[in-house]
Amino acid sequence: MYEPRDEDAVASVIRDAANASKSLSIQGGASRRGLGHDVAGAPVSLTGLSGITLYEPGALTLVVRAGTPLKEIKAALAEEGQMLPFEPPCWAAILGNGAHAESTIGGVVATNASGPRRIHSGACRDSLIGVRFVDGAGRILKNGGRVMKNVTGYDLVKLMCGTHGTLGVLTEVSFKLLPKPESQATVSLTGLDNQQAVAAMSAALGSPYNVSGAAHVPSASDGQSRTCLRLEGLAQSVSYRAAELMRQLDPFGSPQLDTDVDAVSREWQSMGAADALATESGRDIWRISVKPTDGPRVAAALEGATVFFDWGGGLVWAAVDAGTDVRSRLAGIDGHATLFKADTDNRQRLGVFHPEDPAIARYSQRLKQEFDPSNILNRGRMG
Amino acid sequence: MEMPVPSGQIIARKSAILDRFLKVLPAEAVISEPAETRVYECDALSAYRCPPMAAVLPSSTEEVAAILRICHEEGVPVVPRGSGTSLAGGALPTADAVILGVSKLADVLETDYDNRYIRVQTGRTNLSVTGAVEQDDFFYAPDPSSQLACAIAGNIAMNSGGAHCLKYGVTTNNLLGVTMVTMAGEIIELGGAHLDAPGYDWLGVICGSEGQLGVVTEATLRILRKPEGARPVLIGYDSNETAGACVADIIRAGVLPVAIEFMDRPCIEACEAFAHAGYPQVEALLIVEVEGSEAEIQEQLSRIIEIANKHQPAELRESSSEEESALIWKGRKSAFGAMGQISDYICLDGTIPVSALPETLRRIGELSNQYGLKVANVFHAGDGNMHPLILFDANKPGDLEICEALGAEILKLCVEVGGCLSGEHGVGVEKRDLMTAQYTDDDLDIQMQVKDVLDPQWLLNPAKVFPLASSASRREATTRDTAARSDSASAAA
Numbered sequence: 001m002y003e004p005r006d007e008d009a010v011a012s013v014i015r016d017a018a019n020a021s022k023s024l025s026i027q028g029g030a031s032r033r034g035l036g037h038d039v040a041g042a043p044v045s046l047t048g049l050s051g052i053t054l055y056e057p058g059a060l061t062l063v064v065r066a067g068t069p070l071k072e073i074k075a076a077l078a079e080e081g082q083m084l085p086f087e088p089p090c091w092a093a094i095l096g097n098g099a100h101a102e103s104t105i106g107g108v109v110a111t112n113a114s115g116p117r118r119i120h121s122g123a124c125r126d127s128l129i130g131v132r133f134v135d136g137a138g139r140i141l142k143n144g145g146r147v148m149k150n151v152t153g154y155d156l157v158k159l160m161c162g163t164h165g166t167l168g169v170l171t172e173v174s175f176k177l178l179p180k181p182e183s184q185a186t187v188s189l190t191g192l193d194n195q196q197a198v199a200a201m202s203a204a205l206g207s208p209y210n211v212s213g214a215a216h217v218p219s220a221s222d223g224q225s226r227t228c229l230r231l232e233g234l235a236q237s238v239s240y241r242a243a244e245l246m247r248q249l250d251p252f253g254s255p256q257l258d259t260d261v262d263a264v265s266r267e268w269q270s271m272g273a274a275d276a277l278a279t280e281s282g283r284d285i286w287r288i289s290v291k292p293t294d295g296p297r298v299a300a301a302l303e304g305a306t307v308f309f310d311w312g313g314g315l316v317w318a319a320v321d322a323g324t325d326v327r328s329r330l331a332g333i334d335g336h337a338t339l340f341k342a343d344t345d346n347r348q349r350l351g352v353f354h355p356e357d358p359a360i361a362r363y364s365q366r367l368k369q370e371f372d373p374s375n376i377l378n379r380g381r382m383g
Numbered sequence: 384m385e386m387p388v389p390s391g392q393i394i395a396r397k398s399a400i401l402d403r404f405l406k407v408l409p410a411e412a413v414i415s416e417p418a419e420t421r422v423y424e425c426d427a428l429s430a431y432r433c434p435p436m437a438a439v440l441p442s443s444t445e446e447v448a449a450i451l452r453i454c455h456e457e458g459v460p461v462v463p464r465g466s467g468t469s470l471a472g473g474a475l476p477t478a479d480a481v482i483l484g485v486s487k488l489a490d491v492l493e494t495d496y497d498n499r500y501i502r503v504q505t506g507r508t509n510l511s512v513t514g515a516v517e518q519d520d521f522f523y524a525p526d527p528s529s530q531l532a533c534a535i536a537g538n539i540a541m542n543s544g545g546a547h548c549l550k551y552g553v554t555t556n557n558l559l560g561v562t563m564v565t566m567a568g569e570i571i572e573l574g575g576a577h578l579d580a581p582g583y584d585w586l587g588v589i590c591g592s593e594g595q596l597g598v599v600t601e602a603t604l605r606i607l608r609k610p611e612g613a614r615p616v617l618i619g620y621d622s623n624e625t626a627g628a629c630v631a632d633i634i635r636a637g638v639l640p641v642a643i644e645f646m647d648r649p650c651i652e653a654c655e656a657f658a659h660a661g662y663p664q665v666e667a668l669l670i671v672e673v674e675g676s677e678a679e680i681q682e683q684l685s686r687i688i689e690i691a692n693k694h695q696p697a698e699l700r701e702s703s704s705e706e707e708s709a710l711i712w713k714g715r716k717s718a719f720g721a722m723g724q725i726s727d728y729i730c731l732d733g734t735i736p737v738s739a740l741p742e743t744l745r746r747i748g749e750l751s752n753q754y755g756l757k758v759a760n761v762f763h764a765g766d767g768n769m770h771p772l773i774l775f776d777a778n779k780p781g782d783l784e785i786c787e788a789l790g791a792e793i794l795k796l797c798v799e800v801g802g803c804l805s806g807e808h809g810v811g812v813e814k815r816d817l818m819t820a821q822y823t824d825d826d827l828d829i830q831m832q833v834k835d836v837l838d839p840q841w842l843l844n845p846a847k848v849f850p851l852a853s854s855a856s857r858r859e860a861t862t863r864d865t866a867a868r869s870d871s872a873s874a875a876a
Contacts, residue, residue: 058631059737059767081637112579123579125587126556139825147734149553149768149806151542151591152814152821153848154830158555158587162580179637202497208520208608234638234686237679244676291498291576314498314578336581354581359571363836364583370832382582 002044007132007140007171013044014169015138018374026165026378028067028104031092032111036164036352036381038344046106049171052076054146060177061146063130066106066170073105077177085127085178087115089272094285095341106170112162115272116213116230119205119311121178125161130174133160133167136372141168148176165378167371181232184265185242186213186258189227189249194218194296197227198313200252202292204229205312207248209241214312215271218299227252230268276308280319284342286326288316290335301329325350351383384431384472384812387846387858389479393459397436400457400481404439407449412487414438423464423482427529428472428813430729430783435462435476442487444562444570444600451598452568454481458861460842461566463594465537466508468529470730471811473541473593473847485536488600491515500559500576502603505536509543512604521606524551527807528719539599542591544807549765550641550674551607553807555590562601563589566838576603588833593809594844596837610674613641615711616684618691619665619698623647626667627740629694630764633671634737638686643765644670644715647744650722650759650772651714657721660714663698669764670715718761719772726757726774731790733797734768734806743800747771747793754789756782768806769797795820810848818850827853 002024004010017024023041027033046067054063057080064073070088077083088108092101107113109131114123121127130144143156160167189200197216204211213230220226229245231238239259246255258264270276277285283306288298295313299305306319320326323346327337336354339347356364368375393400397415404413414420415437424432436459441447454461464474464484476482488504494516495501501523503512509530512523526545527533533543539561544553551557560574573586580586589596620626630643646654646668655662662668669691673683684701691699702708722728735743744760751758751773762769771793775786794804794814798821804814818827827849834841840861845854 056736056738058635060634061736080635112584114579118578122552122556125584126552135829139829141826141829142822143826143830145801145803145821147736147768147802147806148766149544149548149734149763150803151544151553151807151809152803152805153810153818153827154833155542155555155588155591156830156833158584158590159833161587162584167583179634179639182637199497202499206496206499206521206608208611234679234682236682237675240676240678289577289579291495291500293497294577311578334575335577336579338581356582357571359569360573360582360585363585366836367583367833370836371829 002042003048004044005048007049007134010049010169010171011134011138011140014134014136017042017376018136018138021374021376023376023379026169028107029069029102031090031097031101031103032095032107033097034095034341035091035111037347037383039378039381041376041379044169046169047104053172057082061129061148061174062177063146063172063174064105065172066104068105070103070105070108078180081180082177083180084175085117085121086124087117087272088113088124089115091273094274094278105173109161109170109173110163110165116215116268116310119214120210120212125158127175128157128161128173129176131157131160131170132172133170135168136374136377144174146174164381166368166382167377169377183235183238184230184232184261185238186264186267187229187231187242187245187249188256188258189253190224191253192225192227194299194309196252197225197309198292198295200227200249201229201312203248204245207245209245213268213271216309216313217276218307228267230264271310274308274317277306277317277319280306282322283319284322284324284346285340286318286320286337287340288318288330288335288337290314290316290333294333294335297333298330302326322346327354353383385851386433386477386812387851389477393479394436396457400453400459401437403453404437404450407453408439408441408446412440412442414440423476426467426469426472426474428470428475428811431472431475431812433476433478435480435482436478438482438484440484440487444564447483447598447600448564448568448570450483451564451566454842455567458840458842460845462844463536463540463598465506465534465540466532468533469537469541469809469811471805471809471813473537473809473811475812477846483598485534485600492601495576496521498576499606500603501606502601503535505539505599505602506534509533509535509538516606520609522609523604523606524557525554528716535602536599539590539602540592540594541807541809544768546642546644546763549643549763550639555587557605558586558590558602559605560603561586561589561599563597563599565597566840566843574603593811593848595834595848596843611676612680613672613674614680614684614702615670615672615708616687616702617698617700617711618669618671618696619663620667620694621665621697623667623744624741625694626669629669629691630740631737632690633687634765636686636690638683640671640673640683640687640765642670642672643763645760645762645764646715646718647760649757650718650761653721653725653759654714654718657724658714658717660710662714665697670711715761722759722772722774727777728772728774729786729790731771731773731793732768732806732808733794733802733804734766735797735800735802737764737767739800739802740764740767743769743796746796750789750792750796754785756786756789767802791817812847815848816850824853831857
């Protein structure tokens with residue numbers, strides 16, 4: 001295992017590997033192990049590149065080394081009443097990597113991991129404003145910076161986000177931040193079917209009340225369905241919007257209000273982590289992105305699956321019998337399906353990532369060649 | 384400012400190339416008379432002009448593809464153009480280039496309120512996207528100052544921002560999908576009404592690529608429900624430092640206004656003389672706007688005013704009516720026009736970390752004295768996006784050159800304090816040769832390698848974004864190819 005302590009050391013590991021055509025397997029805290037195809041290669045751990053480089057609360061910006069534990073970042077931001085806008089979810093449990101696996105910020109960026117607030121404040125890629133990385137030739141490169149408006153040259157910041165370490169090894173990342181809301185509340189409805197739930201969520205998201213989370217659990221702990229809408233912000237504002245939203249949702253049932261900050265925050269953390277499917281052992285887990293009103297169609301096409309909806313219905317998490325070819329069942333519905341968790345054989349057979357359009361796949365392949373000419377970085381991770 | 388020498392071989396084949404265009408486009412969509420190509424000789428960076436060899440105005444994605452296929456085969460450079468409002472020279476042609484204008488592609492293709500998106504052709508103007516949904520109380524958030532005229536195609540090319548991006552983000556954060564034609568004439572779809580991409584985030588790199596990677600003909604854009612109301616407050620301070628400190632404190636306090644605009648004295652005076660907005664005579668003026676219901680507006684404003692008062696403002700004026708709000712914004716929104724009344728100017732758009740605001744303003748003042756040209760500052764303070772306006776006299780020989788030299792120094796200063804050359808206008812030709820101040824050769828090379836993938840012959844808007852010296856080997860390889868092709872064509876003839 002290589003454990004470089006700084007960016008130069010990362011570059012030298014990669015240059016040596018490129019010269020020897022030896023493939024490398026890049027890892028952070030291993031909390032997302034199993035997401036993507038298995039990679040053969042000498043492991044390189046980035047946990048040695050740790051620590052906050054620059055934090056300016058007055059400018060809402062953070063620069064941090066890629067191997068820094070997410071927990072450490074959250075704590076530093078909380079001290080200033082700030083947060084990462086995209087609510088990075090913890091997937092260690094659902095991926096079966098143990099609750100103690102420590103997510104690093106580099107892993108969050110490499111997987112573009114975004115939680116329920118994605119529909120309101122954007123994905124990880126939208127908050128990411130700068131990257132430093134080492135490409136497959138061992139060049140140390142940067143793009144973007146530490147300011148939130150930057151159109152100087154191509155936006156490789158977004159490109160690097162979600163590439164699962166296949167285009168370069170991230171060494172430092174910068175984010176724009178948001179103030180942590182001083183108040184949070186969940187307005188919920190019970191007993192709605194999927195169709196009604198998505199209609200209610202669409203109504204809420206189309207309202208002027210700044211809904212920052214919209215999820216639907218078809219079978220909650222009491223056996224009934226639960227549809228949740230989150231409001232965040234200044235205290236008076238949240239209570240005003242909650243009252244208005246409840247009035248608007250009245251036709252869908254009897255909206256309930258939960259204002260216990262701890263409970264609300266725990267519930268949405270659990271939505272991001274897809275805890276609703278955590279007990280589905282032995283089944284494959286899929287993460288499917290469609291336009292919200294297609295959510296119920298996805299569920300209908302996957303009869304027998306345990307599903308749960310985030311992002312107003314647009315993100316469908318589904319647990320299905322191992323080996324089910326979900327993509328063929330969803331033919332005709334625009335979007336993409338990721339085989340989030342399955343054994344190696346089924347990942348190999350079905351493919352983890354949704355196949356790209358052939359023209360785009362060709363360009364992606366050429367791009368990989370430009371960034372990693374010896375094909376040594378996480379070879380085969382994305383299929 | 385230097386542009387590549389136009390290829391005589393291409394210009395010599397002009398009529399053969401036009402004949403091919405006329406096989407795929409109606410005659411009125413192919414413009415080649417010198418009197419008419421003049422219209423396309425520049426964009427809003429009007430100091431630089433050069434009429435193109437021809438301009439074409441296709442009416443469909445298929446026509447765009449047909450034109451690009453021809454240009455690809457003929458080795459003709461193509462400069463895509465939206466409404467021509469680029470302040471960076473993004474749509475400046477060369478004499479051997481074809482301007483591909485998307486102005487005829489202006490339709491709304493689909494509106495979906497349940498899923499909160501609109502799909503439009505990209506020649507549509509920014510403001511008319513909102514215009515298509517505002518009767519139902521929705522809007523499209525990015526609002527560049529030129530929104531009345533600028534096209535979505537240009538917004539995507541430059542990743543345009545606006546005054547309200549502190550809350551709503553810039554174009555890339557509101558763009559869900561595109562239909563794009565590559566230089567080879569291949570039509571590809573990226574993204575759509577759903578979120579995120581299955582593989583690499585091509586959409587993210589297309590947005591802001593200044594028309595160098597493809598021609599975007601259709602876009603799926605996120606639309607949002609309009610807030611119940613909005614209200615600005617006007618805060619004046621006796622120094623730029625105090626105003627800067629107030630901005631940082633507001634941001635830090637956890638209130639996130641939709642906009643924080645900053646004007647310095649030279650700008651305030653010009654705006655006041657032009658728009659009579661009733662601005663106080665102070666050193667620095669902030670316009671802070673918040674949104675929401677009446678109660679929410681009150682709650683946010685009271686916190687902002689409390690913070691502002693700690694810094695002892697010379698003036699603090701809360702709008703109490705729609706008319707007063709409009710007046711407060713009128714001054715700010717007419718800033719560029721007001722400046723245009725008193726002088727020629729160039730407008731920069733470097734971004735700096737908000738914390739470096741006082742230092743940057745002080746050093747801009749020093750540079751202004753050193754170069755002997757006035758600089759007025761108006762900018763989006765919440766996100767650090769500066770807009771220094773350098774005043775000069777276009778009729779005075781040498782003044783433009785001094786102005787550009789001062790501009791370059793100011794932009795280098797922005798980079799030095801931790802910022803960047805361009806926050807929302809793009810690089811174009813204007814800042815092309817300054818790119819080495821922000822990026823190493825390797826940093827630039829990896830970006831050019833992305834263009835190598837999508838446009839290996841470097842035919843799309845080739846002389847932009849990268850310093851000419853950096854892109855020379857790539858561009859010249861194409862010129863050699865073209866020459867070889869033209870030789871073999873004449874040999875065959």
